[in-house]
Amino acid sequence: MKNDLYELTRKRRSVRRYGDKHIDDEIISEIMKVALTAPTSFGHKPVEYVVVRDRDMIRKIGVCKQMGGSQINSADAVIVVMVKTANKRQAEFWIEDGAIASSYILLAVEQYGLGACWVHIRNRMGKRGTSDQEIRALLGVPDGYSVLNLVAIGEKGETKKAYTDADLHTENVHYEKY
Numbered sequence: 001m002k003n004d005l006y007e008l009t010r011k012r013r014s015v016r017r018y019g020d021k022h023i024d025d026e027i028i029s030e031i032m033k034v035a036l037t038a039p040t041s042f043g044h045k046p047v048e049y050v051v052v053r054d055r056d057m058i059r060k061i062g063v064c065k066q067m068g069g070s071q072i073n074s075a076d077a078v079i080v081v082m083v084k085t086a087n088k089r090q091a092e093f094w095i096e097d098g099a100i101a102s103s104y105i106l107l108a109v110e111q112y113g114l115g116a117c118w119v120h121i122r123n124r125m126g127k128r129g130t131s132d133q134e135i136r137a138l139l140g141v142p143d144g145y146s147v148l149n150l151v152a153i154g155e156k157g158e159t160k161k162a163y164t165d166a167d168l169h170t171e172n173v174h175y176e177k178y
């Protein structure tokens with residue numbers, strides 16, 4: 001049966017090495033349009049993004065994560081995914097809200113044949129404080145937001161095999177009863 005979305009999702013793999021090609025701002029803006037359609041708890045739209053293209057700033061953001069942050073250095077764009085956590089209602093589902101939006105970004109990136117990887121920030125440490133605190137200070141994010149993750153984006157610099165039906169953990173799906 002035709003399944004266009006599966007064709008896309010099976011090709012999406014975490015790409016951690018990037019080529020030199022510059023991605024047009026227009027493509028990034030189309031990717032962000034997809035992110036903005038993601039569902040959010042109560043429809044509050046609490047997820048906000050900082051799109052970083054400046055190489056120097058990308059490197060500085062990488063330093064905010066003690067281990068594994070430098071993998072973003074060769075990315076052409078880094079999307080910082082943050083969620084409003086100032087009030088209790090927004091805070092309740094902030095991880096879910098940010099994670100769904102990030103998934104949308106990962107799929108949108110694949111649609112343009114580009115590579116991307118989720119780089120985790122929540123509960124990670126930087127040099128002086130948490131990665132979240134350091135990234136917010138660097139980017140001038142006001143209080144009341146929490147950074148969940150980054151999505152590093154670039155030309156694919158490594159080839160990864162698309163998933164096939166044989167790779168699927170179909171045993172994880174239970175019908176009617178466990």
Ligand SMILES: Cc1cc2nc3c(=O)[nH]c(=O)nc-3n(C[C@H](O)[C@H](O)[C@H](O)COP(=O)(O)O)c2cc1C
Pocket residue numbers: 012013014015016068071117118119120121
């Ligand atoms: C919540 C979450 C956190 C992740 N954190 C990182 C990370 O910090 N660094 C990284 O390189 N990959 C990270 N990943 C990517 C996973 O390692 C990757 O999705 C997994 O190994 C499966 O590979 P695939 O994406 O190619 O299917 C994360 C993925 C998720 C969903």
